[in-house]
Amino acid sequence: xESNLITEDKQKNKLEKAFEILKTMASKPSGLIGLTIVLLxxxxxxxxxxxxxxxxKAISPNTMLLAPSAEHWFGTDSLGRDVFTRTIxxxxxxxxxxxxxxxxxxxxxxxxxxxxGLVGGKIxxxxxxxxxxxxxxxxxxxxxxxxxxxxTSTEVLIPALGFFYGKGIVRVARAATHDVIAKDFIxxxxxxxxxxxxxxxxEIIPNVRDAILVEGAMRWSWMLLGFSSLSFLGxxxxxxxxxxxxxxxxxxxxxxxxxxxxxAPIVGLSSLIIGINLTADAFxxxxxxxxxxxxxx
Amino acid sequence: xxxxxxxRIGLGFITLFIVSLITFxxxxxxxxxxCTTYLEREAYGAAxxxxxxxLGLDVPAYERYLDWAxxxxxxxxxxxxxxxMPINEVLGPRVKNSLVLASVSILIGIPLAIxxxxxxxxxxxxxxxxxxxxxTIFSMTIPEFISATLLILIVAIWLGWLPGIVxxxxxxxxxxxxxxxxxxxxxxxxxxxxxxxxMVRSSVIQVMSSDYVxxxxxxxxxxxxxxxxxILPNALLPAINVVALTIAWLLGGVVxxxxxxxxxxxxRLVIESISNRDLPVVQALAIILASIYVGINxxxxxxxxxxxxxxxxxxxxx
Numbered sequence: 001x002e003s004n005l006i007t008e009d010k011q012k013n014k015l016e017k018a019f020e021i022l023k024t025m026a027s028k029p030s031g032l033i034g035l036t037i038v039l040l041x042x043x044x045x046x047x048x049x050x051x052x053x054x055x056x057k058a059i060s061p062n063t064m065l066l067a068p069s070a071e072h073w074f075g076t077d078s079l080g081r082d083v084f085t086r087t088i089x090x091x092x093x094x095x096x097x098x099x100x101x102x103x104x105x106x107x108x109x110x111x112x113x114x115x116x117g118l119v120g121g122k123i124x125x126x127x128x129x130x131x132x133x134x135x136x137x138x139x140x141x142x143x144x145x146x147x148x149x150x151x152t153s154t155e156v157l158i159p160a161l162g163f164f165y166g167k168g169i170v171r172v173a174r175a176a177t178h179d180v181i182a183k184d185f186i187x188x189x190x191x192x193x194x195x196x197x198x199x200x201x202x203e204i205i206p207n208v209r210d211a212i213l214v215e216g217a218m219r220w221s222w223m224l225l226g227f228s229s230l231s232f233l234g235x236x237x238x239x240x241x242x243x244x245x246x247x248x249x250x251x252x253x254x255x256x257x258x259x260x261x262x263x264a265p266i267v268g269l270s271s272l273i274i275g276i277n278l279t280a281d282a283f284x285x286x287x288x289x290x291x292x293x294x295x296x297x
Numbered sequence: 298x299x300x301x302x303x304x305r306i307g308l309g310f311i312t313l314f315i316v317s318l319i320t321f322x323x324x325x326x327x328x329x330x331x332c333t334t335y336l337e338r339e340a341y342g343a344a345x346x347x348x349x350x351x352l353g354l355d356v357p358a359y360e361r362y363l364d365w366a367x368x369x370x371x372x373x374x375x376x377x378x379x380x381x382m383p384i385n386e387v388l389g390p391r392v393k394n395s396l397v398l399a400s401v402s403i404l405i406g407i408p409l410a411i412x413x414x415x416x417x418x419x420x421x422x423x424x425x426x427x428x429x430x431x432x433t434i435f436s437m438t439i440p441e442f443i444s445a446t447l448l449i450l451i452v453a454i455w456l457g458w459l460p461g462i463v464x465x466x467x468x469x470x471x472x473x474x475x476x477x478x479x480x481x482x483x484x485x486x487x488x489x490x491x492x493x494x495x496m497v498r499s500s501v502i503q504v505m506s507s508d509y510v511x512x513x514x515x516x517x518x519x520x521x522x523x524x525x526x527x528i529l530p531n532a533l534l535p536a537i538n539v540v541a542l543t544i545a546w547l548l549g550g551v552v553x554x555x556x557x558x559x560x561x562x563x564x565r566l567v568i569e570s571i572s573n574r575d576l577p578v579v580q581a582l583a584i585i586l587a588s589i590y591v592g593i594n595x596x597x598x599x600x601x602x603x604x605x606x607x608x609x610x611x612x613x614x615x
Contacts, residue, residue, distance in 0.1 A: 270439050
């Protein structure tokens with residue numbers, strides 16, 4: 001009975017804490033704008049299959065390149081497909097791929113970073129050299145190579161993106177672990193004879209979680225940028241999947257007379273990236289982590 | 298000091314060695330070798346045998362790696378599969394074109410970024426800062442292909458000021474290049490400037506809140522003298538590393554920008570060689586781009602070392 005009460009209390013505290021962080025984030029205009037944009041995109045991505053007015057892959061020669069009208073809010077593209085339908089469904093593709101990609105990046109990057117920070121010594125040296133080497137290959141070259149050899153299905157894209165955007169998290173997690181590792185509670189846990197696993201789980205993760213989450217939020221927007229660039233170059237998801245990068249690249253050649261089919265996906269992608277960026281910044285500030293001097297890697 | 302410099306250079310070479318291993322092993326581990334990948338459906342019989350012979354795929358992988366690596370050190374990247382010519386001849390004009398694009402963008406970008414960064418920091422949270430910061434945040438978050446596409450749409454199509462698509466042969470002369478690269482340069486330096494200006498801004502703000510600047514204010518040092526003597530030298534030092542990282546980071550972005558503007562540089566070669574499944578060229582590009590990255594970082598590290606008296610004496614004591 002008593003232990004039940006305690007866990008309930010703990011859970012309530014966690015919820016309250018999360019709510020408080022959200023409140024701090026929304027207290028500044030930039031954070032509020034960011035949160036609103038992201039929320040809007042997430043809701044739209046969830047309901048888009050039910051509200052889409054047309055079939056996203058229905059090709060019809062009669063409706064090619066129509067200007068925006070009451071029937072086609074954002075006009076139609078060169079194959080006669082409704083641009084509004086494809087734009088709202090495009091957010092679904094982008095959010096799904098980058099959400100699971102970021103999750104993978106956070107998991108392997110965070111755990112490897114904590115491990116290296118804790119173990120130190122030779123293993124740490126070797127792993128960090130390899131991570132540095134991976135960092136110095138332009139992401140786009142590596143991604144393109146993987147995708148061209150393994151294919152462009154989401155089953156390939158998600159782990160590949162997760163892997164390449166996780167290597168930066170390794171560094172952050174390692175640095176954060178270095179900061180806590182000299183503290184008394186780790187030393188005393190060692191003295192009590194706790195195993196490395198128990199120290200990682202009970203002592204280190206709660207203390208480095210914030211730094212890793214903030215980095216992950218930032219990586220999320222970069223991954224979205226990378227993913228849409230891949231699609232734009234023709235190496236991302238394959239047609240007829242509704243995707244913003246793909247839509248922009250298809251509509252680009254015709255934009256001198258059909259600019260609407262390029263504007264809609266541009267607005268969608270830009271607003272989501274800006275929204276995630278503002279949210280990540282507000283998140284970092286609410287947790288008291290300063291990212292302002294970090295370079296883009 | 299000398300020892301430290303040598304150590305940094307050594308670390309750079311180790312990184313490059315690992316990069317070469319990664320690209321080699323990567324190509325080896327992923328399904329398909331250079332020949333089956335390149336020939337695709339025609340990968341059988343005499344054509345396949347000839348290709349395997351020419352690339353020497355019939356010898357063990359480690360021998361091939363050693364062979365390849367020793368040739369690369371001598372500056373020979375082997376043969377391109379699709380063009381049937383030495384990779385060096387493919388690379389030459391592309392490297393030149395990319396260098397022109399990058400150096401013009403950097404020459405415009407760095408001074409502009411420093412000026413904008415200082416303005417936004419000195420007038421922090423006032424109107425100039427809010428205006429410039431909004432623009433820089435926008436241009437650094439929006440993907441390269443979107444800003445490039447918008448530039449073409451607005452400047453070339455709606456206003457009709459400049460040609461939207463660059464049509465230059467890859468062996469164009471320097472003058473031909475210069476007159477055609479306005480839009481690509483604007484697209485690249487816009488993002489680069491935005492990143493660097495943000496860094497300069499936060500660096501200047503950090504220095505302004507330091508004890509010695511507060512002390513200078515209390516002593517009554519004139520404002521502009523304080524800015525130029527006390528703040529800027531200290532604020533720009535950490536920015537060097539960030540400038541290097543931004544330039545290196547742009548290597549990826551340049552690929553996209555070059556494709557949008559159809560500019561015949563290294564970036565478009567990346568896409569072309571991957572579309573043609575020309576693995577020897579891809580390997581060469583990986584090493585070259587990684588060397589540029591490592592080289593830029595090394596120069597930045599050394600510059601910071603040279604310019605920072607504290608780091609210097611620290612190393613001597615060690």
